[in-house]
Amino acid sequence: EPEVTQTPSHQVTQMGQEVILRCVPISNHLYFYWYRQILGQKVEFLVSFYNNEISEKSEIFDDQFSVERPDGSNFTLKIRSTKLEDSAMYFCASGRSESLGEQYFGPGTRLTVT
């Protein structure tokens, strides 16, 4: 069964550094998403992406964040200058079609900012 994959599984970085989290969505999916979950808290939406542009973004997704689909398979989340409060699990998800609406999540990348 096709799955969303994410790399790395754990990333440790120093405050102020740039990080890129990578995702390979399910191959025939057209809708892509990033969510995050701070330890012990709810899963929070960051951004959705369709047709090579951002469809929707939350207040969390400020100028420090960007997303890109550099080729036909990868979907990346970049944080330009990490802060301590960016430490969280970051989940990528993909969806097949607008009408069906379900999203399939990857295993997550644990980002630790020191």
Added chain:
Amino acid sequence: DAKTTQPTSMDCAEGRAANLPCNHSTISGNEYVYWYRQIHSQGPQYIIHGLKNNETNEMASLIITEDRKSSTLILPHATLRDTAVYYCIVRVTGSARQLTFGSGTQLTVLP
């Protein structure tokens, strides 16, 4: 998206049916009910969704009341691997929209 209310936690004996309730009294006509679960900090997993008819798939059944103000997710024969946080989410489909996760119900399947 309409607000949902779920119990904080539930227990279920292994092999028995787990019935997880969700209230969504402010649901509007074009909003679907989605269920996801999250097993111990893994990525959320899609389970099932429906509009007004009952739905069943290989994982679970979804029963939506006639007035659509509440629903129940049924895991027919719960196993220890079903221990997870279960989220009931109401949202409009037909758009690339976000899922808004609440606190969910922590289901613990007991041996």
